[in-house]
Amino acid sequence: MGTSLSGGAVPSPGGVVISFERMNRIIDLDRENLTITVEPGVITGDLIRAVxxxxxxxxxxxxxxxxxxxxxxxxxxxxxxxxxKYGTTKHYVLEIEAVVGEGKLLTTGRRTKKWVVGYDLPQLLTGSEGTLGLFTRITLRLLPKPPSTYTLLAAFRSEGDAARSVSRIIANGLLPSAMEYVDGKCIRAVGDEIAPFLPKDTGAFLLVEFDGFGPEFERQVERAYELMEKEGVVEVFVASDSATREKLWRARRGVLPSLEKLGKKIRHEDVVVPRSRIPDLVEYTGVVEEETGLMLATFGHAGDGNIHVNILYDEGQENLMEEAVDMVIEKVWELGGTAAGEHGIGLLKKKHLYRELDPLSIEIQKGIKNIFDPEGLFNPGKVF
Ligand SMILES: Cc1cc2nc3c(=O)[nH]c(=O)nc-3n(C[C@H](O)[C@H](O)[C@H](O)COP(=O)(O)OP(=O)(O)OC[C@H]3O[C@@H](n4cnc5c(N)ncnc54)[C@H](O)[C@@H]3O)c2cc1C
Known part of the structure; x- marks a missing residue:
């Protein structure tokens, strides 16, 4: 709650903040049909652990x-x-109950595995950033739990070696459940706190996780090892039990909270490039650093090409920060990517939206907003 990185939860002046904190019940877990119905305030980790x-x-x-x-x-x-491997939240949303314009209660979608009766409004509401209505109940699709998980944290000498390993793993037909990247600048800034076990000369690391079972699962893990060795991996840390896995994941999940403790302001950009272009993007952040004098630390979901570019700056350096943002986004478009992968547009990225989308698509989207919210009450000032 309130963790949006695009200013999505920042209220506009004169607005009202609605908290869903106490609507945190799991209403129904249907084992036979693999669905769960929840109130919107359920903490994601609690839901994951419950299922x-x-x-x-x-x-x-x-x-x-x-x-x-x-x-x-x-x-x-x-x-x-x-x-x-598994897609984003939209791949799991089946049915939504939401309060929409004029206080009407909309229930849309079906709890069945397939559904094509009319336009897919649950998918439209997913990613709507609070601008089309307030969700009050959500039904999500579940899967059987994979029997085994195997986690590798591979330390590389350079960012290029790590980024090239991502492309190699994908090009060789492997399907990890996660492939996360953290660059050398993050490691130098916060490595002692989040991953003290890393070799001192680590220039980047990849966290690669496989889930599944049987010989095919084992073959994939071994092949990933071989491919990373070809790219000059320095050391690989392995976890097959939950305590060690937690330690390795802390090295990845701890990056942003630790960067935030450095006392700098941080602008989070959340770009996506074709995966083969990750090395170009990472290299280009060095050009931006030279030009602006700011630090750009990158990490993120490398398997998706979704790299979080974090621009660290001080009070009074807002113009330089904006210059760095513009340079990064221009480069991302040049590489065939998009300005936002998962953090939304919110308040901070409206400029990107107006430049990435064509006028007709903006007009259609504004029309949709008007149908759901004719009085303009839901999250005013966000997205458009
Ligand atoms: C350390 C850190 C790591 C992160 N990692 C990731 C990551 O790996 N992947 C990722 O995608 N994001 C990540 N984020 C961003 C953020 O956590 C997500 O965007 C998350 O989905 C926001 O959830 P929230 O409950 O905090 O929503 P809030 O920040 O409270 O709100 C976000 C938006 O959702 C709307 N909203 C909230 N509840 C409702 C409702 N019931 N009905 C309608 N609209 C509603 C709000 O109006 C707002 O526009 C990260 C953030 C942090 C701080």
């Missing part, structure tokens, strides 16, 4: 999972490390 206790699986796992809510995840179409 895993039943040997079931809810894949979307934003790194903020212990503080964000399912309502916020649906509103932002949140992703997470496991999106590479």
């Amino acid at each position: 895993e206790a039943e040997n079931l699986f809810y894949p979307p796992d934003p790194a903020s999972l212990d503080t964000c809510t399912i309502g916020g995840n649906v509103a932002e179409n949140a992703g997470g490390p496991r999106a590479f």
